[in-house]
């Protein structure tokens with residue numbers, strides 16, 4: 001049994017907490033909204049994020065950061081990616097010296113270009129840091145449906161031991177030592193899902209969607225490898241696995257966002273879509289590495305208003321004819 005603190009009382013933080021309580025861990029959620037914490041403690045629901053799903057009675061939530069973090073052996077960062085730095089800074093005074101920190105948000109810091117583990121390390125440099133990512137809808141996990149994700153730590157043995165500790169019930173963690181690869185896949189798939197959603201919203205058909213997912217994946221691998229990921233990791237749960245889930249289910253907020261954009265609908269009231277906040281910095285990083293990323297670039301232009309969804313669909317489907325795998329010809 002471990003003492004676990006989850007930072008973030010939204011859909012994913014609450015779902016992970018539910019799974020870990022089910023495995024016998026002592027879990028405390030920190031949430032910035034006192035009413036949400038009160039609802040979790042008294043009514044055992046988090047309706048704003050998880051509807052009527054029943055949460056464990058011994059799951060504790062608090063808006064008091066010191067109370068949530070003090071004594072925790074494992075701390076998971078599950079607030080939106082752009083807030084990770086501020087959250088990390090605010091826990092420093094309460095953190096046990098040997099606490100292990102796990103980044104769970106999927107996004108690149110759009111101010112610095114840092115991955116989530118780097119954002120956390122910048123604030124809390126003396127801690128072991130890992131990443132948890134993979135195909136996993138909070139709505140599935142909270143219902144106890146089977147889910148497999150990847151847990152990466154810089155050393156495989158440490159990843160293996162933590163994955164073992166946190167696996168149980170319907171949630172299974174696979175261990176990896178490719179901490180960059182696991183988080184790059186999770187961040188870039190959100191952008192691809194928006195692009196595929198734009199295609200779905202415009203009614204381009206399943207064949208076009210399959211083509212876009214495949215070309216998007218090729219882009220994700222090109223850029224991911226340039227950023228330090230191992231190609232095999234991008235073929236795994238946190239890369240291809242999450243790309244498939246996010247580009248195919250309307251439960252995905254990124255995919256749903258893309259669909260709404262593709263239909264020309266108002267997106268201002270939609271839920272968190274991390275790809276919206278990552279697309280611009282991901283394109284900057286691709287430019288810096290000289291990597292061609294037409295799918296991400298087109299998504300970026302639509303989201304910034306530089307191109308209409310209709311123009312994007314035409315642009316994506318009228319790319320010049322070229323070899324499918326140019327690198328094999330060299």
Ligand SMILES: NC(=O)C1=CN([C@@H]2O[C@H](COP(=O)(O)OP(=O)(O)OC[C@H]3O[C@@H](n4cnc5c(N)ncnc54)[C@H](OP(=O)(O)O)[C@@H]3O)[C@@H](O)[C@H]2O)C=CC1
Pocket residue numbers: 008009010011012013031032033036049078079080081083087104105106107136137138139271272274
């Ligand atoms: N939902 C899912 O299925 C999965 C999500 N993830 C990732 O987990 C991360 C969180 O997603 P998810 O839980 O779904 O998001 P939600 O939108 O469901 O919840 C976000 C939570 O973070 C809080 N929050 C928002 N802004 C801040 C801030 N600046 N400081 C502190 N807390 C803040 C919100 O509080 P308030 O209610 O007060 O706004 C809310 O409790 C994302 O990066 C996502 O990609 C990963 C795997 C699965």
Ligand SMILES: O=C(CO)COP(=O)(O)O
Pocket residue numbers: 106134135136137190193242245246251252253254255272273274
């Ligand atoms: O990351 C997720 C599934 O693995 C959740 O996807 P969305 O953030 O698009 O809902």
